[in-house]
Amino acid sequence: MKARTLLDKLWDSHVIQQYENGWALLHIDRQLLHDLSGTASLNALSARGLSVHNPELVYATPDHAVSSATGRDAFTYETGGKLWKRLHNLTQQENIRFFDIGQQGHGIVHVMAPELGLVLPGLTVICGDSHTCTNGALGALAFGVGSSELAHALATQTLKQRKPKSMRVRFEGALSADVTAKDLILYTIGRLGVSAGTGYAVEYTGPVIRQLSMEQRMTLCNLSIEFGAKMGFIAPDQTTFEYIKGRQYAPRGDIWDQACEAWLTLNSDADALFDSEVVINADEVGQMITWGISPEQVICVDQNIPDVDVSLDDSVRKARQAAAEYMGLTPGAPLAGTPVDRVFIGSCTNARLSDLVEAARVVQGRHVAGHVNAWVVPGSEEVKQEAQALGLDVVFKNAGFEWREPGCSMCVAANGEIGRSGERIVSTTNRNFVGRQGPGVRTHLASPRVAAACALAGAITGTIGG
Numbered sequence: 001m002k003a004r005t006l007l008d009k010l011w012d013s014h015v016i017q018q019y020e021n022g023w024a025l026l027h028i029d030r031q032l033l034h035d036l037s038g039t040a041s042l043n044a045l046s047a048r049g050l051s052v053h054n055p056e057l058v059y060a061t062p063d064h065a066v067s068s069a070t071g072r073d074a075f076t077y078e079t080g081g082k083l084w085k086r087l088h089n090l091t092q093q094e095n096i097r098f099f100d101i102g103q104q105g106h107g108i109v110h111v112m113a114p115e116l117g118l119v120l121p122g123l124t125v126i127c128g129d130s131h132t133c134t135n136g137a138l139g140a141l142a143f144g145v146g147s148s149e150l151a152h153a154l155a156t157q158t159l160k161q162r163k164p165k166s167m168r169v170r171f172e173g174a175l176s177a178d179v180t181a182k183d184l185i186l187y188t189i190g191r192l193g194v195s196a197g198t199g200y201a202v203e204y205t206g207p208v209i210r211q212l213s214m215e216q217r218m219t220l221c222n223l224s225i226e227f228g229a230k231m232g233f234i235a236p237d238q239t240t241f242e243y244i245k246g247r248q249y250a251p252r253g254d255i256w257d258q259a260c261e262a263w264l265t266l267n268s269d270a271d272a273l274f275d276s277e278v279v280i281n282a283d284e285v286g287q288m289i290t291w292g293i294s295p296e297q298v299i300c301v302d303q304n305i306p307d308v309d310v311s312l313d314d315s316v317r318k319a320r321q322a323a324a325e326y327m328g329l330t331p332g333a334p335l336a337g338t339p340v341d342r343v344f345i346g347s348c349t350n351a352r353l354s355d356l357v358e359a360a361r362v363v364q365g366r367h368v369a370g371h372v373n374a375w376v377v378p379g380s381e382e383v384k385q386e387a388q389a390l391g392l393d394v395v396f397k398n399a400g401f402e403w404r405e406p407g408c409s410m411c412v413a414a415n416g417e418i419g420r421s422g423e424r425i426v427s428t429t430n431r432n433f434v435g436r437q438g439p440g441v442r443t444h445l446a447s448p449r450v451a452a453a454c455a456l457a458g459a460i461t462g463t464i465g466g
């Protein structure tokens with residue numbers, strides 16, 4: 001039999017019907033709904049008089065448009081309240097499990113789904129959200145879809161998709177102690193560019209991947225879409241199994257052993273061929289931070305902002321100039337030392353327990369600079385509760401951070417929590433687009449460690465030592 005990549009194995013096992021030119025009808029194993037796209041697709045379905053085919057494979061949670069304020073309810077942010085109500089009512093009507101705010105299981109959809117054991121190796125997982133690729137960390141074929149595709153899948157439990165090309169990104173070497181998966185993926189995007197993965201499904205491999213915890217793998221896979229790849233995944237191993245074991249929806253007993261055995265076959269055959277191969281040397285990765293308005297505009301925190309000289313290609317020069325202008329920065333100058341107004345530790349990229357532990361280690365016993373408004377928004381109710389059990393909320397509050405309720409919050413500012421125009425925010429999120437955190441707001445993407453260090457210094461800086 002022909003050697004197969006992990007993509008081939010994940011794909012082949014879900015094909016119901018093969019069409020021409022790489023198109024196929026796939027079975028979808030899990031569908032996740034949130035208060036923006038989930039509500040929209042259920043609305044579309046009910047407008048057509050259709051119902052959900054397999055409600056037991058669909059799970060919903062309100063994350064984007066709910067307030068993160070302490071003591072919030074669904075209507076603290078009124079626009080979000082309307083979406084919440086619609087999602088709540090439609091999921092009830094369709095018998096879909098709804099993980100409501102304040103309940104165990106609630107959280108940012110890409111945080112709560114793996115946490116509950118809803119995402120398992122080998123499954124196809126879709127959500128009307130581009131960061132569904134996060135779930136690839138567990139060895140699932142997980143990808144974002146549009147609302148009409150989601151509506152189709154809700155009605156049929158299938159989806160017509162074109163098979164992407166395969167890319168292997170192999171991480172050689174080792175990460176130094178003060179460098180995280182966030183730095184690794186930002187560095188990779190900086191090297192390859194935001195379009196390098198377009199049309200590909202990316203498999204991340206190599207010794208560095210095997211050393212990463214499950215949560216770090218999720219951070220890495222989360223930014224697959226930020227270099228153009230709809231899906232990015234990692235072959236499951238013991239780290240994956242240990243993470244899944246005992247979770248609410250995970251297989252148990254005899255089925256567990258059978259599942260692990262089957263999951264161990266989910267890897268690329270040694271002689272499988274990829275359409276594209278990239279090798280990244282992790283030894284070269286430092287603490288990264290974006291300086292511009294695209295995740296590829298990224299440097300090591302102690303490097304200078306790239307210069308804009310005449311030798312550059314016209315379009316590159318103009319793009320850099322425009323980015324520096326929007327960001328209020330000077331090309332060629334150091335980035336470190338630039339004053340920051342806000343720090344946001346949150347999002348499906350970096351608001352899991354280990355992210356908060358890392359950030360808390362940096363802030364422990366210290367205080368946020370007087371002019372900085374610093375927030376921690378846990379990724380889920382479970383993260384919040386576990387962090388509180390460890391006393392992390394107290395560490396953050398004593399340091400001058402606000403400790404808030406779970407949700408997407410300022411990552412996309414769809415819940416009214418936005419920065420003021422001109423404000424500079426160091427953010428543990430995944431997108432630094434113009435206006436992402438509010439009109440005129442300047443976003444710098446970084447790891448939780450770097451974000452925490454910036455909050456203390458009141459300016460862009462890295463952390464020292466391990």
Ligand SMILES: CC(C)[C@H](C(=O)O)[C@@H](O)C(=O)O
Nearest residue numbers: 036037128129130131144412
């Ligand atoms: C709102 C949603 C559809 C969107 C996405 O697709 O990713 C959001 O989660 C984001 O991060 O920009």
Ligand code: SF4
Nearest residue numbers: 131347348408411412
């Ligand atoms: S936390 Fe940010 S990136 Fe993640 S789903 Fe929410 S808005 Fe999108």
